[in-house]
Amino acid sequence: MSKQDPAVVLLSGGLDSATVLAIARAEGFACHALSFRYGQRHAAELQAAGRVARSLGAVEHRVAEIDLRAFGGSALTSSDFTVPKHDAVEEIGGGIPITYVPARNTIFLSFALAYAEVLGAFDIFLGVNALDYSGYPDCRPEYIAAYETMANLATRAGIEGGRRLRIHAPLLHLSKAHIIQRGIELGVDYSHTLSCYDPAPSGSPCGHCDSCLLRAKGFQQLGMADPARR
């Protein structure tokens, strides 16, 4: 790979995707960050994504508008559902959480694929994790592998041959503590990130949703204070 190859990095503004951006940059890619305005309840997430993209040297940060509210079906996109809150990470239930957004990663990766094709990029990074999000079907290794196979048939590269397109999911098998450790080694400033599913309008995390609890546990295991804004 030449040092200046472009890559598309899916960036939510959370801890995981910030770490992924740092990893992609450390691997020498010119990173084009991509976020979505998708009817999520919190614009604060997009502000966090902007701070993260700037602080980690993305060459570009685009925000695509998509309309997932049209279909509903998730606590993250519909006002018909409430984001579950708990006092401890052990209380997080099994099965597919109500915060699962139908086909979300499939839609996000599909926009990333279009963007990659226009840029001439063969590398797409995303921060899915099979440990913490074991209940999400689209966070599993076999899903990512199948997406990569499909993507290589979907695009010009599939007809014209040559380089294969790769979907990178470098956090897939890491614990939250390992993710944070890796990010700190790469200079990620986690004060820029926002992980909460249900932040206050000011951007303060709720502290009790699954995402807040998993994040807190990660910092706790490292014996560190979470530098997140409150």
Next chain:
Amino acid sequence: MSKQDPAVVLLSGGLDSATVLAIARAEGFACHALSFRYGQRHAAELQAAGRVARSLGAVEHRVAEIDLRAFGGSALTSSDFTVPKHDAVEEIGGGIPITYVPARNTIFLSFALAYAEVLGAFDIFLGVNALDYSGYPDCRPEYIAAYETMANLATRAGIEGGRRLRIHAPLLHLSKAHIIQRGIELGVDYSHTLSCYDPAPSGSPCGHCDSCLLRAKGFQQLGMADPARR
């Protein structure tokens, strides 16, 4: 399949997707039609989709907003390119046409997948064709098969097991004349459809883009007049 199983049908308002909607209905599905406002030059296409959905008894017709202009890269979504015009179908060139929209079918199918998951549908129909659109990577049978494999790993069904999700592409190997013949057998009124890549603001087809020429050839081979609005 029970007679009232829901299906998602991707509906552009063109001849092909109208025929697919008629086929899905004839197979006994309750059809939920899905169209996109995606920065295409012609709103006339969406008006045609609405007419087709009503005339073919779709139980619902949703239009999702997506922003493909953000990425550019196609004559259909960018004002930087001109839609190629010819006088005869034989003049259509080989290779990937400039009207190819990067990852378009992948994005459309991903929204269909989200919609299907919310509806509890296991069937998605689309009107891709490997003969007329042989230059489009995402109109090939191997692409559709890979998408179906990925989709079955992407969704609740992939974790919870049970019924497999199916991507139906009933026009894949049909010529335009065969598509029209099939549609007429099923009662499609092609006067409602619009196939042109570059229609006038009134909705009149240009008559000279690849899509207009392929359509004209289809009706000609059947010895029929095209009932399209002009």
